[in-house]
Amino acid sequence: MLASASPARLATLRSAGVDPLVVVSGVDESVLDGLSPSDLARGLAELKCAAVADSDRAPRGALVLGCDSVLELEGEALGKPRDAADAVRRWQAMRGRSGVLQTGHCLRDTTTGEQLSATASTTVHFADVSDEEIAAYVATGEPLHVAGAFTVDGLGGAFVTRIEGDFHNVVGVSLPLLRELLAGLGHSWTALWSPR
Secondary structure, three states: OEOOOOHHHHHHHHHOOOOOOEOOOOOOOOOOOOOOHHHHHHHHHHHHHHHHHOOOOOOOOOEEEEEEEEEEEOOEEEOOOOOHHHHHHHHHHHOOOEEEEEEEEEEEEOOOOOEEEEEEEEEEEEOOOOHHHHHHHHHOOHHHHOHHHOOOOOHHHHHEEEEEOOHHHHHOOOHHHHHHHHHHOOOOOHHHOOOO
16 A cells, blocks of 8 residues: 555556555644654655554555655755745755755555654756746646655656666655565565566
């Protein structure tokens, strides 16, 4: 079960052979404060996982995955922008610079109650985009719905010059980390593959 409304996370999992049931957690993401960006991402993932795993929506025997991403820029955690003006300001601050995309992952086995969580970090280098490019990108609406106000697998991909680390983590779920968490709970990654 995927405790996330992110279509990019779902598409990433499906392209990797895993077809989870999506149950949106409905967690208030403003409840955690004063944490480092890495701890914030992991804490939000844990809240999302718990909201679904502890509900009657998660049958016994389910594996529940919660994820949350923030962009760390000079020590500050940037989630989704508040509005278009906020997205423009962020891009003006990000252009020509680098940030670290932090994605928290929390996986719980509802059979045993065991849970593991960790954060994956990927450095993202942004192009020195013009004000006109920023305005055009924000006008598409895409950056308003994603952590850090950018995508690497959508229209924003042209504004990312390179990444250091796991590409899938920038999209929203680190497949290598998820495989490690599964193994830590005694499950095989390949056992989750759906028939094609």
